[in-house]
Amino acid sequence: MKRMIPVAGVIVVAILVGLGALVLARRQIQQGAASVPPGAPRLQPAEAGQPTIRCNSEVTGEREEIFSTALFMPQWVGTAHDDIAWETGYLDETAKALRSYFRDVSSPTLPRPYLRFGHQPTDGYIDSSGALRTGYHWKEALSGGQWSIDDYMAYVYKVEASPQVVVNFGTADAADAADLVAYSNGTDPDDPMVGLRRQRGHIEPYSVEVWEIGNEQYGHWEAGFYSYPDGSIGSRDPDAYIRRVNEFATKMRARSPSPIKLYAPLTNWELNSYPDAALRSIIANTAGNLDGYTIHYYPLPADGGAPEMWAGMSHLLGEKLKVLKQTIQESTSKPMEIAITEWAGSAFPTHMGRNWLTGLLMVDSYIAQAEQGISIANYFASATPRGVPGGYSFWLDGDPSRPAPTLTAARETARHLGPQLLETFLVGAPTAKSRSYIGEEFDFPVLSALCSEGLEGKNLVLVNRSLSPQVANIEIGFPVDGTIRITTLGATPQAESVGVRCSRYEAAQEFSIELAPFSATLLALGSGRDGIGALACGTGVEISQDLRTPVG
Incomplete structure (x- = not known):
């Protein structure tokens, strides 16, 4: 998209005119x-x-599949969520609503939207006391008491999504990740992981195409950042990170008879996790084994919650993505994808997913993601157990009967943002200031x-x-x-x-x-x-003149 931003024009303050009732008309x-x-x-x-x-x-x-999302599944991090009725509550309640969402935002010319399985607890993390919490160990989960890869795939089929799996990079090893790939995709009857899957009643492979090698390994909060399970220096050292990413990628790809895409975490969205030279070295020395890199986008302006400060964050995202694309192109001759595998319109916990501030920034972020060719974008998160505070859901307090503004924003934008992007010029828009x-x-x-x-x-x-x-x-x-x-x-x-x-x-x-x-x-x-036409139109709900709250 091309943009020109000259001197601002005079802003005319007026009331929207010509409101008419929605009339569904067939083309004549x-x-x-x-x-x-x-x-x-x-x-x-x-x-x-x-x-x-x-x-x-x-x-x-x-435009690629940017209307994907992620599950908020914290069950394996400890006992805090043991009282949640995962199967009969969270999963059953959200399946119908999430399936409806995926149907609404799908395009027949693109893959089904992805449902990401994995986030911070996957690698393990450093808790508030400084203690290391181990990550998600998929073989242990098969024994019960945790959500297994089989449970996840059953849910993926139920909601009609495409699978996207994060492997444990922080507290497991490359062999374990490769075993998960073989369990999911393998067809060789002599492979023990294929035999295990079939023994559990899943004869056909799941054929998971999209895999992430860890989560936010550039962050000090993530297990693996300071040291790896064998005691060696962790991802804070670019050379150590390069060696481990290549080991994971090589072993994982070797265990899948079907083509897979491998993504690895690269940097935070503001591009300051590693010095520039280190970032370029990571790209140059891992691109040969990968298909792309992941970043996460949780915007936060400098001056807290003022909407005027939040408003510019999506613009800044677009500018950072331009820089990142250029850095990748200068560091490797191989075309590489960029995926934003966690993002929200505003940072947690007070804003994420709960209000129109987040909803509007969500629409704005979709524009930036589409313009910059993001291959996959996973909104975090699609759903959370009922009653869990915070905004990790398309539904307020996890209640599928109470859609949050983010759900409306995503569904309506998807119906008006087609797969082919057309030449767009924006001239004369006024400007404002913000600060990250x-x-x-x-x-x-x-x-x-x-x-x-x-x-x-x-x-x-x-x-x-x-x-x-x-x-x-x-x-x-x-x-x-x-x-x-x-x-x-x-x-x-x-x-x-x-x-x-x-x-x-x-x-x-x-x-x-x-x-x-x-x-x-x-x-x-x-x-x-x-x-x-917008899905919310024609419902018989009167909308207030100033667009502030629905009435009636």
């Missing part, structure tokens, strides 16, 4: 052209001096936008990062007939529900729209778009 073809349904209002004409977004038909890239928690100050445009195309047509996703209303001119560089459907998501930053406004207008090539404060606006461009 009369004499070779789409007719305009009766009563569809006209969009406002373009206004001089306002920011302009232009969508052209040229394809500039491909490591003290990095930066300017960012208060608008972000991305045009795309899916099987059902072309779309525009547009985010207003400002707490003030904005006006934007839209230019469409390809024919648009019939109607333009506009869905707006918005609320106050701390709201735990999100307002949804659905409107349909007569098609136009140039027009202006008024963007509510701190909102996401999703445009389906052209006729025949019944299937692309």
